[in-house]
Amino acid sequence: MVRPPxxxxxxxxxxxxxxxxxxxxxxxxxxxxxxxxxxxxxxIYLTKTDLASAKLLEKIRxxxxxxxxxxxxxxxxxxxxxxTVLKQVxxxxxxxxxxxxxxxxxxxxxxxxxxxxxxxxxxxxxxRALNRGRHTTRTTDLYPIHGGLVADTPGFSSLGLLxxxxxxxxxxxxxxxxxxxxxxxxxxxxxxxxHCAVKAALAAGKIMASxxxxxxxxxxxxxxxxxxxKKK
Ligand SMILES: Nc1nc2c(ncn2[C@@H]2O[C@H](COP(=O)(O)OP(=O)(O)OP(=O)(O)O)[C@@H](O)[C@H]2O)c(=O)[nH]1
Ligand SMILES: [Mg+2]
Ligand SMILES: [Zn+2]
Numbered sequence: 001m002v003r004p005p006x007x008x009x010x011x012x013x014x015x016x017x018x019x020x021x022x023x024x025x026x027x028x029x030x031x032x033x034x035x036x037x038x039x040x041x042x043x044i045y046l047t048k049t050d051l052a053s054a055k056l057l058e059k060i061r062x063x064x065x066x067x068x069x070x071x072x073x074x075x076x077x078x079x080x081x082x083x084t085v086l087k088q089v090x091x092x093x094x095x096x097x098x099x100x101x102x103x104x105x106x107x108x109x110x111x112x113x114x115x116x117x118x119x120x121x122x123x124x125x126x127x128r129a130l131n132r133g134r135h136t137t138r139t140t141d142l143y144p145i146h147g148g149l150v151a152d153t154p155g156f157s158s159l160g161l162l163x164x165x166x167x168x169x170x171x172x173x174x175x176x177x178x179x180x181x182x183x184x185x186x187x188x189x190x191x192x193x194x195h196c197a198v199k200a201a202l203a204a205g206k207i208m209a210s211x212x213x214x215x216x217x218x219x220x221x222x223x224x225x226x227x228x229x230k231k232k
Contacts, residue, residue, distance in 0.1 A: 001038055003162065004140045004153035008097055011041040013089070015102035015111060018052035021132045021157075023060050027103065029214040030159045032072070036172040037163050040099075045089070046076040047107035066208040070175045080107075081114045090115060093148035099140075104155030105133020112152050116145055121152055132157045166222040173215060175207050191219070 001009065012035050016028055028044070035042045044067060049057055064074045077085040092098070100108040105126035113121055124136040133155055140153045161169075170176050170189055180188065182197035190198035201207045 006140050006151055009040050009099050010096040012099045012101050014042055014044045015106045015108045017048040017106040019048055020126050021103050021105055025210045033172040043073040047080050049080050090146045093146040097149045099151040101153050104135050104157050109152050
């Protein structure tokens with residue numbers, strides 16, 4: 001992969017902060033689209049739950065439940081470094097190469113430090129003015145942890161759509177792929193075709209409206225229209 005530059009990746013822990021930087025479904029879907037393109041199993045870990053209001057957390061947790069339904073495991077512990085949850089994460093490392101990826105400042109290095117006391121990776125507080133991290137981790141490094149290799153990686157503040165074509169984008173949404181055999185047309189892009197199972201599921205509330213909306217936005221971006229990058 002180019003972002004981060006690392007090969008033979010088995011799985012990714014997508015580190016997503018509730019706040020500082022703000023939780024973004026758009027960015028989350030971008031990361032997932034990228035990882036799907038590389039056939040990398042993705043799990044989502046929610047950080048900074050201690051800094052978010054109860055109301056916001058409730059909203060974020062409701063969204064994350066939708067991702068669980070799609071098949072992405074989600075860790076969203078009440079206490080972010082809860083030892084039971086850390087043990088669950090550690091248990092998934094054996095015999096695999098796992099990357100920690102996500103926005104700058106989301107807490108990737110901090111979480112690895114909690115998983116490996118004494119490792120002491122550099123971390124830094126986010127810039128409040130920009131509401132984002134300071135690109136503290138500059139290189140991608142592998143650490144042998146709990147029988148596997150774990151990579152801390154530099155975070156990004158935005159993510160373009162890499163290695164994907166307009167026609168292939170639909171294949172990066174597992175819930176669309178599962179429904180596609182029921183679409184009338186095999187090449188259905190789930191946009192304006194008649195008898196589309198994805199649109200029917202959307203209308204019935206069976207797939208996440210935010211994911212479908214992001215799908216349409218990514219399509220626009222890929223079709224060369226003026227790129228609109230929305231954080232929320
Ligand atoms: N309150 C709180 N602070 C956290 C949490 N996780 C990380 N932080 C803080 O957030 C800041 C950024 O954390 P880092 O671990 O440096 O973030 P990163 O994802 O490695 O960032 P880059 O290396 O720039 O990609 C640090 O000040 C951490 O102490 C959390 O769950 N709660
Ligand atoms: Mg870091
Ligand atoms: Zn369709």
